[in-house]
Amino acid sequence: MPCTLDQSFVTKGSWKPDLFKDKVVFITGGSGTICRVQAEAMILLGCRAALVGRDDKKLIETSNELCDLVNDSERCLPIPNVDVREYNDLENAVHLTLKKFGRIDYVIAGAAGNFICDFMNLSPNAFKSVVSIDLLGSFNTVKAATPALIKSKGSILFVSATFHYYGVPFQGPVGAAKAGIDALSNNLAVELAPLGIRSNCIAPGAIDDTEGFKRLSKPELKESVKEMIPLQRLGTKKDIAESTVFIFSPAANYINGHTLVVDGGMWHTGTLFTKEMYPHEIVKSAKTAIAKL
Ligand code: COA
Secondary structure (H helix, E strand, O other): OOOOOOOHHHHOOOOOOOOOOOOEEEEEOOOOHHHHHHHHHHHHOOOEEEEEOOOHHHHHHHHHHHHHHOOOOOOEEEEOOOOOOOHHHHHHHHHHHHHHHOOOOEEEEOOOOOOOEOHHHOOHHHHHHHHHHHHHHHHHHHHHHHHHHHHHOOEEEEEOOOOOOOOOOOEHHHHHHHHHHHHHHHHHHHHOHHHOOEEEEEEEOOEOOOHHHHHHOOHHHHHHHHHHOOOOOOEOHHHHHHHHHHHHOHHHOOOOOOEEEEOOOHHHHOOOOOHHHOOHHHHHHHHHHHHOO
16 A cells, blocks of 8 residues: 655644654554554654554555655564454564664554444454454553553553444444543553653544545445535545644643544534434344344
8 A cells, every 4th residue: 555645744744854753653553544644654754663463464565665655674663463452462562662673652552443233233252352452452552562651751642433422323342442442541641641651542533545434434425424524524544644743742742631533523413424324224133133032
């Protein structure tokens, strides 16, 4: 996948070129559509990056592309075969990062899994799967990296969502997981700030050309989704990258325990991604479940 950002992010953007020089970011889900652009922004502004993920081919490809972006083959470390559900995998990934770069200043807990499913069709294992990747995976990531963050007086960014701000149908597991992530971030904002660490969340809305958007919406519904967003456009991956840079920059030094919603105001409209399915799909599922009794 080609990079979304280029040098114009540095030459024409809002940030100082060497904002993150000598710093290191540790990113789970680093070859995913949103997280890799967060990585692009950090790298363009001088950071080194450890990209952590499950898929080794995709991860190595992403890492090479990010190094090419800044003409520096040492700027990125791909750490494949890591399942965020496994704490030992994360501990090992942190160890490899420290061995290569010597420090970790920023953590992006971005690995996530999601699908559309109503409660009646949701198996206990399906619920567990999403909660384990999103919530437990975020916990494992931050837990493993915290000793390094204490040393660097670093900063944590969880990737949350807006699915739990109201009763979004077909999004139960992810809503429950992201609510837990917000709670965890708030807890860490209080417990870790005396040690010099800030903890915040970013909550992306409908971001164009991402895995999440593809899973939640159909291409033919794009125009109608846009109309439901107060700013009348889908978000871009660059929008998320800019907000990420802001949260890690010294400009956000006093921001701690905050969730930055980057959704063009979408959640205020109570927008339902899956509104074309509501409520008839739920009624249909319930009838099937009752018929089995
Ligand atoms: N609807 C309902 N249930 C589903 C489902 C769907 N679309 N996809 C998977 N499941 C269920 C499976 O049936 C299984 O439950 P069962 O054992 O009772 O049958 C359970 O979820 C686990 O499935 P499995 O394929 O083993 O999951 P996994 O843990 O390997 O993968 C997912 C996790 C399911 C979240 C998968 O979608 C994933 O890996 N996603 C990563 C990428 C992603 O979602 N990105 C978007 C980020 S917003």
